Amino acid sequence: MRIVLLGAPGAGKGTQCKRIVEKYGLVHLSSGDILRRHRAKGTELGKKAQAYMDSGALVPDEIMVEMMADEIKKAPKAGFVLDGFPRTVEQAGELDKALASNGQKIDIVLNLKVDDNVVAQRMTGRRSCPKCGAVYHIENLKPKVEGICDNDGIELVQRTDDGLEVMANRLKTYHLQTEPVVDYYRDSSAVYDIDANKDADETTALVFEKLDALVKVLNEIQN
Ligand code: AP5
Numbered sequence: 445m446r447i448v449l450l451g452a453p454g455a456g457k458g459t460q461c462k463r464i465v466e467k468y469g470l471v472h473l474s475s476g477d478i479l480r481r482h483r484a485k486g487t488e489l490g491k492k493a494q495a496y497m498d499s500g501a502l503v504p505d506e507i508m509v510e511m512m513a514d515e516i517k518k519a520p521k522a523g524f525v526l527d528g529f530p531r532t533v534e535q536a537g538e539l540d541k542a543l544a545s546n547g548q549k550i551d552i553v554l555n556l557k558v559d560d561n562v563v564a565q566r567m568t569g570r571r572s573c574p575k576c577g578a579v580y581h582i583e584n585l586k587p588k589v590e591g592i593c594d595n596d597g598i599e600l601v602q603r604t605d606d607g608l609e610v611m612a613n614r615l616k617t618y619h620l621q622t623e624p625v626v627d628y629y630r631d632s633s634a635v636y637d638i639d640a641n642k643d644a645d646e647t648t649a650l651v652f653e654k655l656d657a658l659v660k661v662l663n664e665i666q667n
Contacts (some may be wrong), residue, residue: 445470445523445658446548447632448530450626453614454567456640456647458579459526460556465650468655471519475512475528479503481628497605500613502531502621509538516542523551531622536629537599552658553629554651556640560615567611571600585644634658 445468449457458474465472479497489511496503512529515627516539530536543549558566569582573593580600587594605614619627627634636654640647 447525454563455556500610553635
């Protein structure tokens with residue numbers, strides 16, 4: 445299965461992707477996480493991306509397309525779920541071309557729809573583990589011990605781009621540059637809007653419903 449998860453910053457893409465990969469045995473390709481790993485390692489790519497990320501702007505398309513094409517090539521046969529990529533119509537076009545050159549295509553696009561005020565509450569309350577990357581929320585998805593990661597006992601941190609000013613820029617960038625990607629896919633792929641204002645478990649149930657139906661269709665085609 446080749447899945448694209450779209451949605452505003454803080455819509456819950458990462459949260460849902462972790463549950464998807466657990467259930468369907470896919471690999472989770474989060475462009476934001478990959479960029480943050482580059483930054484943590486101090487690579488050239490990480491250095492180039494830093495200023496864009498810290499201001500809430502998008503990293504240039506050519507950097508992102510090359511980085512994600514490398515990751516997709518390494519993905520297992522079972523498939524992948526893309527989180528945070530593509531984020532512009534240009535990136536979506538390049539992704540389609542790269543997949544088509546291998547006789548592949550995106551099977552399904554899930555568009556997590558959330559209101560801007562919900563996004564603000566989610567981003568300002570998000571805390572994550574600097575070691576394993578687990579994501580929590582100070583009110584919605586609390587760790588067992590306040591401020592501490594359930595998996596490895598490490599102190600949770602707030603992402604540097606979750607402050608109010610950068611958050612507003614990220615949201616603006618999303619409406620301007622990423623929302624058109626949904627329409628791009630409506631012309632060529634199965635696109636489903638998911639009401640992601642609901643709590644994480646209710647949202648997961650809606651996501652799984654669509655993916656279970658896809659698995660059924662793909663199995664029927666194979667048999
Ligand atoms: P990236 O890391 O991709 O950030 P994002 O898309 O802005 O998404 P987030 O990670 O902020 O949110 P999410 O939707 O995954 O939500 P989460 O599950 O954490 O990108 C960062 C930067 O990198 C960009 O600004 C850009 O500069 C650059 N970049 C990345 N990809 C790029 C690309 N393709 N092109 C160019 N530049 C690129 O949930 C949020 C919070 O809410 C958590 O605390 C969670 O616990 C909680 N929560 C989740 N779901 C629910 C729910 N249903 N109910 C209640 N709480 C919930």
